[in-house]
Amino acid sequence: MEYQLQNSVYARTMATDGLTRKGQATRDRIVQAASQLMLEQGVARTTIEDIQAAAGVSPSQLYHYFPGKDALVLAVVDHQAGQVMGVQHQGLNGLDDFEGLGNWRDLMIGILAKVQCVGGCPLGSLASDLSEADPVARVQLANAFESWEALLRNGLERMRDRGELAEHADPGELAVALLAAVQGGLLLSQIRRDPAPLRVAVNTMIEHLRSLSSAGGVR
Amino acid sequence: MEYQLQNSVYARTMATDGLTRKGQATRDRIVQAASQLMLEQGVARTTIEDIQAAAGVSPSQLYHYFPGKDALVLAVVDHQAGQVMGVQHQGLNGLDDFEGLGNWRDLMIGILAKVQCVGGCPLGSLASDLSEADPVARVQLANAFESWEALLRNGLERMRDRGELAEHADPGELAVALLAAVQGGLLLSQIRRDPAPLRVAVNTMIEHLRSLSSAGGVR
DNA sequence: CGAAAAATGGAGTATCAACTCCAAAATTCT
DNA sequence: AGAATTTTGGAGTTGATACTCCATTTTTCG
Numbered sequence: 001m002e003y004q005l006q007n008s009v010y011a012r013t014m015a016t017d018g019l020t021r022k023g024q025a026t027r028d029r030i031v032q033a034a035s036q037l038m039l040e041q042g043v044a045r046t047t048i049e050d051i052q053a054a055a056g057v058s059p060s061q062l063y064h065y066f067p068g069k070d071a072l073v074l075a076v077v078d079h080q081a082g083q084v085m086g087v088q089h090q091g092l093n094g095l096d097d098f099e100g101l102g103n104w105r106d107l108m109i110g111i112l113a114k115v116q117c118v119g120g121c122p123l124g125s126l127a128s129d130l131s132e133a134d135p136v137a138r139v140q141l142a143n144a145f146e147s148w149e150a151l152l153r154n155g156l157e158r159m160r161d162r163g164e165l166a167e168h169a170d171p172g173e174l175a176v177a178l179l180a181a182v183q184g185g186l187l188l189s190q191i192r193r194d195p196a197p198l199r200v201a202v203n204t205m206i207e208h209l210r211s212l213s214s215a216g217g218v219r
Numbered sequence: 220m221e222y223q224l225q226n227s228v229y230a231r232t233m234a235t236d237g238l239t240r241k242g243q244a245t246r247d248r249i250v251q252a253a254s255q256l257m258l259e260q261g262v263a264r265t266t267i268e269d270i271q272a273a274a275g276v277s278p279s280q281l282y283h284y285f286p287g288k289d290a291l292v293l294a295v296v297d298h299q300a301g302q303v304m305g306v307q308h309q310g311l312n313g314l315d316d317f318e319g320l321g322n323w324r325d326l327m328i329g330i331l332a333k334v335q336c337v338g339g340c341p342l343g344s345l346a347s348d349l350s351e352a353d354p355v356a357r358v359q360l361a362n363a364f365e366s367w368e369a370l371l372r373n374g375l376e377r378m379r380d381r382g383e384l385a386e387h388a389d390p391g392e393l394a395v396a397l398l399a400a401v402q403g404g405l406l407l408s409q410i411r412r413d414p415a416p417l418r419v420a421v422n423t424m425i426e427h428l429r430s431l432s433s434a435g436g437v438r
Numbered sequence: 439c440g441a442a443a444a445a446t447g448g449a450g451t452a453t454c455a456a457c458t459c460c461a462a463a464a465t466t467c468t
Numbered sequence: 469a470g471a472a473t474t475t476t477g478g479a480g481t482t483g484a485t486a487c488t489c490c491a492t493t494t495t496t497c498g
Contacts, residue, residue, distance in 0.1 A: 018443090018444080019444085020443090020444060020445075020494095020495060020496075021495095022444090022445070022494085022495075023444065023445065023495095026445075026446090040351055041351055041352055042261070042263055042348060042351070042352060044261060044263035044264045045263045045352060047484080047485060047486080048485070048486060048487080049484090049485070049486090057446085058446060058447050058448065059447090059448080059486090059487075059488085060445085060446065060447065060448075060488085060489085060490090061445070061446060061447085062487095063486095063487065063488080064444085064445065064446080065445095068486080068487075069486070069487095118351060119351065120347065120350070124347070124406060125347055127406060127409070127410045128339065128343070128344055128347035128348065128406060128409075129261060129347065129348065131339070131409050131410050132259050132260055132261070132337060132338065133260055133261060133264060138410060141410055142410050142411055145407065145410060145411075173419050173422075173423060174423065176407070176415075176416050176419045176420060176423075177400065177419055177420045177422075177423035177424070179403065179407065180399070180400050180402075180403030180404040180406075180407055180416060180417075180419075180420035181396065181399050181400055181403055181420070182403065183399075183402070183403035183406050183407065184398065184399030184400055184401065184402035184403030184404070184406070184420075185399040185403070187343060187346060187347060187399075187402050187403070187406070188364065188395070188398065188399055188402065190346070190347075190350050191346045191350050191357060191360055191361050191364060192361055192364075196395075197395050197399060198399075200392050200395045200396055200399075201395060201396045201399035201400070201403075203392075203396075204392060204393065204395075204396035204424075204427065205396070205423075205427075207427070208423065208424075208426070208427040208430070211427070211430040237473090237474085238474085239464095239465065239466075239473090239474060239475075240465095241464085241465075241474090241475070242465095242474070242475065245475080245476090266454085266455055266456080267455070267456060267457080268454090268455070268456090276476085277476065277477050277478065278456090278457075278458085278477090278478080279458085279459085279460090279475090279476065279477065279478075280475075280476060280477085281457095282456095282457065282458080283474085283475070283476080287456080287457075288456070288457095
């Protein structure tokens with residue numbers, strides 16, 4: 001089963017209907033191009049002209065689908081949230097043991113290596129870029145991280161219910177710590193151009209969870 | 220003893236001499252203003268004019284001290300690295316037990332709360348902002364993180380030598396994980412405007428270290 | 439088919455942002 | 469003091485960038 005954003009903030013914010021199939025395709029092409037460029041060079045450094053060229057559209061087309069750059073940025077945030085949550089859903093869906101946790105880690109490291117650590121986390125980069133510049137985007141990103149955290153928390157709760165984690169383990173706090181390890185690890189990996197920091201950060205958190213397993217971890 | 224950057228990359232890169240006392244003051248004012256603005260709104264969104272206004276200098280003054288924006292950005296990176304390392308040195312200097320680790324955590328949380336989570340980590344924000352846009356700045360930031368990591372590693376090694384950590388604990392990996400927890404926690408705190416994520420992320424890592432204490436942690 | 443709606447092409451504009459230039463004032467040094 | 473050097477003021481230039489406008493083509497739908 002493919003993951004899908006059921007309640008796109010953007011869809012709620014902005015009319016997506018009244019668009020023909022061709023129109024949808026053009027709009028998608030714009031969002032796609034904008035997302036990649038903004039991930040690679042930052043939001044402010046990405047010009048409308050860059051996006052036009054990459055998407056192969058004219059100015060009038062872009063402004064036909066988006067009132068301005070700000071609106072396009074929100075669409076990009078939405079798109080990247082969907083992408084990231086798709087991967088996380090894939091990696092965390094039905095997670096209930098340490099093997100699943102290892103697969104999730106490997107999934108992320110694989111993706112990071114594939115892009116050679118360029119861009120870091122699409123959500124994390126946008127968050128850092130937009131937190132102080134665009135209050136609307138900040139809230140939207142905060143919600144995306146909330147969902148991500150919930151996904152982790154649910155998985156950890158399943159592990160606890162299943163007896164893989166001790167009773168006194170706090171899935172809520174552990175989810176936050178795990179998410180922070182991922183984000184911090186990705187940032188360090190991005191700046192060092194080396195997947196190792198992400199791997200070490202996540203592995204260390206997994207080790208911590210093991211020490212909280214009902215068995216008491218390896219001693 | 221006050222912490223001081225002994226080998227400023229900028230100092231090595233750029234002549235700082237031939238400057239009169241007044242000149243130094245003006246230059247410092249520019250770097251100071253640029254650092255704050257770039258932290259608050261990002262590098263690309265901060266205009267030279269913004270900086271001129273905030274520092275109270277004319278265009279010719281700014282270009283008298285810096286060949287262009289890129290050079291100023293490098294000076295800002297250098298300045299922020301010095302600021303952050305100053306705090307970290309203060310928090311980690313002579314660290315050799317869990318009490319010190321708690322003080323270090325409280326120091327960071329206190330600073331974060333003081334600015335109401337705006338801007339996040341000066342180094343982390345610059346790293347995310349410049350990693351893909353400015354290769355020179357990226358290397359400079361990578362070096363700063365390297366120093367930070369070394370500071371952590373040294374502290375953890377002292378703890379291990381002192382018997383606070385088990386023999387098999389790996390200070391190198393734990394330092395990376397701790398740094399990632401700080402960075403990830405700061406990012407989440409910035410986007411949620413709440414110091415809790417940083418606190419939880421760091422506390423979880425400290426808990427992990429406790430589970431690696433020779434005593435075997437609280438059970 | 440044919441009218442209405444949607445999509446597109448492309449030239450054009452107004453503003454902003456980085457940077458330049460040169461003369462004048464302040465400071466340093468002998 | 470006085471020459472050399474550093475610092476400063478501020479108008480001006482060049483190019484980039486977000487956005488507009490309107491005519492034309494394409495698609496939808498009764």
